[in-house]
Amino acid sequence: MKAKVYVTLKKSIADPQGTAIKGMLNKIGFSRVEDVRIGKLIELDLGNVEKENAEAQLTEMCEKLLANTVIEEYRFELEK
Template sequence: MKATVTVMLKNGVLDPQGEAVRRALGSLGFEGVEGVRQGKVIELDLGLADRSAAEAEVRQMCEKLLANTVIESYRIEIA
C-alpha cells in the first residue's frame, strides 16, 4: 500500500520560499502569478493491508515527525 502525504504551510503563515519563486517567475516573464505556496510531498510504501490502519499510522507519523502542526497542515492519500 502506498501513502502520499502533502504538507503545506497553514494560511496566514509567511512562505518566503513561495515568495522567492513568485518573484523569480515574474523576472522570467510570467507576470500573471499573484501568489505561490511551496510545500513538500512525501511518498511512503507501507506493509499494511488494512486501509484504515494505514491511514491511522500515517496520521501518527505526520503528527510526530512529518509535519510541524503548529505552522503546517497535511493531507493524506492512501492508494
C-alpha cells in the same frame, strides 16, 4: 500499501521561499503569477497493512514526525 502525504504551510504563515519563486517567475516572463506557496510531498510505501490501520498510522506519523503542526497542515491519500 502506498500513500502520499501533502504537507503545506498554514495560510497565516509567511512563505519566503514561495515569495522568492513568485518574484523570479514574474521576472522571467510569467508576470501574471499572483501567488506561490511551497509544500512537501512525501511518498511512502507502508508495507503490508490494512487500509484502516494505514490511515491511523499516517495520522500518527504526520503528528509525530512528518509535519510541524504549529505552522503546517497535512492531508494524505492512500493508493491501491
